[in-house]
Amino acid sequence: MSNCAATELTGDTYTRRFEQGPNQDTLIVNMGPQHPSTHGVLRVIVELDGEYILRAEPVLGYVHRMHEKMGEVKSFTQYLPNMGRVDYLHAMAWNWAYVGAVEKLGGVEVPERAEYLRVIATELNRISSHLVWWGAYLLDLGAFTPIMYAFDDREIILDLLQIVTGSRLTYCYFRFGGVTADVTPAFVSGLKEFLQRFKSRLPMYKDLVTDNIILRKRCEEIGVIDVDMARRYGATGPVLRGSGVAYDTRRAEPYGVYDRFDYQIPTFTEGDAMARYLVRIREMEESVKIIEQALEQLPEGEHLNAKAPKPAWKPGVGEAYFAVEGARGKIGVYVVCDGTKNPYRVKLRSPSYCNLSLFAELAQGVILADAVSIMGSLDLVIPEIDR
Amino acid sequence: MISQTFKEAVTAVWSMVVGLKVTGKNFMLPQITVHYPRQVVTNLDTFRGHIDLVVKDDDPFKPKCILCGQCENNCPSGCITIESVTREIPAAPAPETAPPGPEGEAKPAPKPKKVKELTRFLLDYNLCSLCGLCVQNCPVDSLRFSRDVYLAGYSRGEFEFDLMETLQKRGKK
Amino acid sequence: MPDFNVLLAGIPAELTRLVLALIGLMAFIGLNGLALVWVERKVAGHVQRRPGPFEVGPFGLIQPIVDAVKLVGKQLATPAGADKFLFWLAPLLAFLPIFLLFIPIPFSENLVGLNTNLGLLLILAFAGLNVLALCLAGWGQNNKWGLLGAGRAVAQSVAYEIPLLLAVLAVSFQTGSLDLAAITAKQGPWPWQWNILVQPLAFFLYFICAVAETNRAPFDLPEAESELTAGFHTEYSGMGFGLFFLAEYANMIVVCSVATVLFLGGWQGPIEPGWWWFLIKMYALLLVIIWFRWTYPRVRFDQLLNLNWKWLLPLSMVNLLATAFVVKLFA
Numbered sequence: 076m077s078n079c080a081a082t083e084l085t086g087d088t089y090t091r092r093f094e095q096g097p098n099q100d101t102l103i104v105n106m107g108p109q110h111p112s113t114h115g116v117l118r119v120i121v122e123l124d125g126e127y128i129l130r131a132e133p134v135l136g137y138v139h140r141m142h143e144k145m146g147e148v149k150s151f152t153q154y155l156p157n158m159g160r161v162d163y164l165h166a167m168a169w170n171w172a173y174v175g176a177v178e179k180l181g182g183v184e185v186p187e188r189a190e191y192l193r194v195i196a197t198e199l200n201r202i203s204s205h206l207v208w209w210g211a212y213l214l215d216l217g218a219f220t221p222i223m224y225a226f227d228d229r230e231i232i233l234d235l236l237q238i239v240t241g242s243r244l245t246y247c248y249f250r251f252g253g254v255t256a257d258v259t260p261a262f263v264s265g266l267k268e269f270l271q272r273f274k275s276r277l278p279m280y281k282d283l284v285t286d287n288i289i290l291r292k293r294c295e296e297i298g299v300i301d302v303d304m305a306r307r308y309g310a311t312g313p314v315l316r317g318s319g320v321a322y323d324t325r326r327a328e329p330y331g332v333y334d335r336f337d338y339q340i341p342t343f344t345e346g347d348a349m350a351r352y353l354v355r356i357r358e359m360e361e362s363v364k365i366i367e368q369a370l371e372q373l374p375e376g377e378h379l380n381a382k383a384p385k386p387a388w389k390p391g392v393g394e395a396y397f398a399v400e401g402a403r404g405k406i407g408v409y410v411v412c413d414g415t416k417n418p419y420r421v422k423l424r425s426p427s428y429c430n431l432s433l434f435a436e437l438a439q440g441v442i443l444a445d446a447v448s449i450m451g452s453l454d455l456v457i458p459e460i461d462r
Numbered sequence: 463m464i465s466q467t468f469k470e471a472v473t474a475v476w477s478m479v480v481g482l483k484v485t486g487k488n489f490m491l492p493q494i495t496v497h498y499p500r501q502v503v504t505n506l507d508t509f510r511g512h513i514d515l516v517v518k519d520d521d522p523f524k525p526k527c528i529l530c531g532q533c534e535n536n537c538p539s540g541c542i543t544i545e546s547v548t549r550e551i552p553a554a555p556a557p558e559t560a561p562p563g564p565e566g567e568a569k570p571a572p573k574p575k576k577v578k579e580l581t582r583f584l585l586d587y588n589l590c591s592l593c594g595l596c597v598q599n600c601p602v603d604s605l606r607f608s609r610d611v612y613l614a615g616y617s618r619g620e621f622e623f624d625l626m627e628t629l630q631k632r633g634k635k
Numbered sequence: 636m637p638d639f640n641v642l643l644a645g646i647p648a649e650l651t652r653l654v655l656a657l658i659g660l661m662a663f664i665g666l667n668g669l670a671l672v673w674v675e676r677k678v679a680g681h682v683q684r685r686p687g688p689f690e691v692g693p694f695g696l697i698q699p700i701v702d703a704v705k706l707v708g709k710q711l712a713t714p715a716g717a718d719k720f721l722f723w724l725a726p727l728l729a730f731l732p733i734f735l736l737f738i739p740i741p742f743s744e745n746l747v748g749l750n751t752n753l754g755l756l757l758i759l760a761f762a763g764l765n766v767l768a769l770c771l772a773g774w775g776q777n778n779k780w781g782l783l784g785a786g787r788a789v790a791q792s793v794a795y796e797i798p799l800l801l802a803v804l805a806v807s808f809q810t811g812s813l814d815l816a817a818i819t820a821k822q823g824p825w826p827w828q829w830n831i832l833v834q835p836l837a838f839f840l841y842f843i844c845a846v847a848e849t850n851r852a853p854f855d856l857p858e859a860e861s862e863l864t865a866g867f868h869t870e871y872s873g874m875g876f877g878l879f880f881l882a883e884y885a886n887m888i889v890v891c892s893v894a895t896v897l898f899l900g901g902w903q904g905p906i907e908p909g910w911w912w913f914l915i916k917m918y919a920l921l922l923v924i925i926w927f928r929w930t931y932p933r934v935r936f937d938q939l940l941n942l943n944w945k946w947l948l949p950l951s952m953v954n955l956l957a958t959a960f961v962v963k964l965f966a
Contacts (some may be wrong), residue, residue: 153538156593217933223683243508247593285485288474289932386536444935485682485930562695
């Protein structure tokens with residue numbers, strides 16, 4: 076029973092249900108939905124005892140755009156642009172997950188060159204997504220310049236991907252049976268230049284940020300997730316790899332041509348925010364390696380299967396699940412087809428949803444500033460959570 | 463113990479100095495922003511603007527469109543509406559020197575041809591997501607992306623285009 | 636230089652001098668506030684490889700004036716449930732004592748508001764009034780985030796005053812006086828004759844405490860944008876915010892001036908000693924403070940206090956003891 080007159084008068088249903096504990100000296104505060112560091116439209120109701128968080132509860136649904144419902148009213152091909160908008164920072168991975176599921180269902184073959192182009196595009200997108208995460212995380216922690224340096228590099232990636240796809244953020248590059256367009260020589264030479272430049276930028280990021288004592292104090296031993304806790308909540312991606320489990324969908328359930336590349340899976344055992352930070356920095360380096368190998372091995376061929384299905388195509392009756400390693404974790408798309416021209420069900424498994432559920436338990440007993448640091452280290456994209 | 467703390471303190475202070483060096487160096491480097499509108503970006507030839515009709519090689523006022531309706535049906539956002547009229551082109555009469563039929567009577571007059579002509583190609587750009595399904599699936603490549611990216615307007619109505627109209631205007635120029 | 640010791644139409648000379656000094660200081664602080672806003676934004680821009688303000692006037696020079704006009708023109712909204720008196724007293728209390736802090740500082744040999752042999756004590760005493768202003772601001776706003784920010788700010792200010800005091804005391808031990816003019820006079824015109832070489836640790840500690848006292852990054856938790864929206868000045872709009880803003884810059888100028896006098900030789904300089912050397916050194920230190928803001932992330936609150944109690948305080952006490960030892964043995 077809430078004894079606090081203030082919440083009875085001014086709270087909405089969530090605040091009223093978030094009953095104040097037995098101690099009446101606590102503050103109930105809303106972080107969000109408009110807040111500079113909740114990475115989107117996330118609301119977290121927090122009960123504070125001075126600076127310490129007693130309870131935190133995320134309230135979702137402010138960006139619910141009914142993507143799964145749209146999957147049921149649009150045809151298979153018409154649903155493609157939606158995938159770029161679920162997680163706009165790693166749109167290529169979501170594209171791949173959906174296209175992979177439908178290809179699996181319909182038995183569509185993808186030419187080898189298209190597979191390599193998919194890898195290059197997805198890894199470039201992963202680097203740009205991690206750069207945004209890095210810049211935004213440091214912005215939350217109060218450093219205003221690293222985001223500008225990160226966006227400097229990201230601009231080049233966006234320009235490169237624009238040459239091939241025509242878009243800068245919400246890509247609709249994948250089709251059933253390949254990709255929309257082939258790469259041009261301008262793209263290849265620009266990409267090689269970018270990779271060289273990026274390799275020389277990473278030491279600067281290390282000097283400015285990673286080695287900085289203030290950042291280390293804000294990230295080390297903060298938000299420690301042990302393996303058991305990560306498994307209980309279904310965490311994937313850098314959150315899981317920062318806790319010591321070397322699980323990467325690209326190696327555990329290989330798709331495309333990922334089994335032909337030689338790359339490491341960065342794993343750290345401490346499980347704190349610093350471990351997750353280092354996992355993502357190392358992942359950027361590994362992505363660079365993958366892109367270099369893919370460029371070298373890029374075979375001749377077509378970028379789209381000549382017998383690619385026409386737009387009004389229906390794959391056979393059945394269901395298929397396809398999982399992809401996104402920047403935030405394991406992206407899964409589950410498609411059920413019942414013979415009509417629209418899918419019967421499209422289920423989107425977003426990694427940020429499971430990663431966010433860790434937050435309620437992690438935030439107990441920490442200082443508010445640490446809660447901001449933890450949320451940043453989980454790398455959440457709220458539109459992906461609400462879909 | 464003391465030497466450990468001391469070493470950590472020295473590393474800590476040194477990391478701060480290194481950070482200052484990085485920002486100091488960047489202070490001296492040139493700016494990377496583009497001062498729009500005094501400067502403009504130069505890589506827009508691959509950036510997708512709204513779609514446009516492609517004209518026939520021999521007639522700058524007629525688009526290649528064969529009115530199959532693929533773009534209209536496949537658009538995920540339903541932003542394309544095609545309006546057409548069906549016109550009858552009277553067929554040419556049979557030539558007089560044609561040999562008579564097996565029964566001796568003249569060949570029957572050929573039926574007039576029915577031709578569909580595109581009158582309006584309405585694009586509601588407010589809804590378009592630039593996915594490219596229309597451009598890609600046109601069987602005669604009658605659609606392409608334009609370079610018209612510096613669009614700004616005061617109301618939604620300004621983004622409801624009639625691509626036939628713009629095509630006629632372009633043809634006149 | 637007019638002789639202020641002559642009675643001016645029956646008004647005591649000291650009073651005339653003080654009034655003139657206050658008027659001069661108002662102009663000085665006002666102009667410097669505007670200039671610092673511009674410098675900060677330009678430095679921020681260039682560190683981030685972008686231009687900073689450049690539209691309003693050549694190189695954006697008129698930007699601060701336009702910003703001031705904007706702030707003055709805004710509605711002075713009092714939040715519902717706020718304590719009106721305390722709410723509007725807080726910015727005034729933050730801004731007005733700054734003039735008192737400048738009065739004992741010698742800009743040059745004769746350019747000083749109040750020739751007193753307790754100048755340092757005056758400065759340190761009145762610097763504490765800022766804490767009261769923060770308290771009133773945080774409580775008067777009737778905003779939870781503001782309260783949190785003010786609580787942090789008060790704890791931070793009170794904590795960092797102690798090593799600041801001890802560092803400054805070390806210098807005055809060495810000089811044997813609290814008079815800022817005497818401290819300046821004891822240093823020489825050349826850099827190797829300045830106190831910074833004799834007391835490098837004191838300078839280091841003083842500078843860190845100065846950055847923390849003025850709530851600048853990396854110690855800007857009270858106004859942590861990304862956590863608390865705007866901390867203790869969340870609810871202030873228009874000139875209320877403007878006064879806090881100006882007060883922060885004015886505080887920065889004060890601490891840099893004191894650092895110049897104590898450690899960098901004040902108005903003394905190699906070729907032609909005068910107020911220009913004072914200003915050059917003061918601006919150099921201000922640039923360093925601005926540089927810090929755009930390089931470092933924020934220090935967490937308990938780490939900030941830990942830094943103070945576990946590192947700065949012991950170091951400053953050791954420094955003071957060592958200074959006292961040396962002074963007693965070799966003076």
